[in-house]
Amino acid sequence: MSLLPPGGLLTDAGIAVHPAAERPERNETYEVARYAPGFVLIGDDSGGRGFLLRTDDPYSPVFSTDLGDLDPADFTLEAPDLPGWLASL
Structure with a gap:
């Protein structure tokens, strides 16, 4: 995750990479660990x-899902790796 921009990112299309300081709260709010x-x-x-x-x-693909459905079986592969996904934004 060290490749993630620490200050976050927001594209014109509305794609947001959360700032490092906000990631723990977002994961807790959506109960990702559960x-x-x-x-x-x-x-x-x-x-x-x-x-x-x-x-x-450390070379994880990037997945997407509806935030109301955090079942990994329903995840969609967005990109084979984080650098490629970030470059595509």
Whole structure:
């Protein structure tokens, strides 16, 4: 996760990468540890879809899901890796 911009990021399309200081609160609010253990919420699309990484994989793909459905079986692969996803924003 060290590749994430510490101050966050907000694109013109509304994609937000949460600032490092806000990530713990966002993960707690959405109960990510309870519903998607082994994942961390890193951002959202400003419309109810969240972006997540695996916590046990330093080269984790980026996944997305409706923030009301944090079942990893329902996650969508957004990008094979974080640098590629960030570059596409």
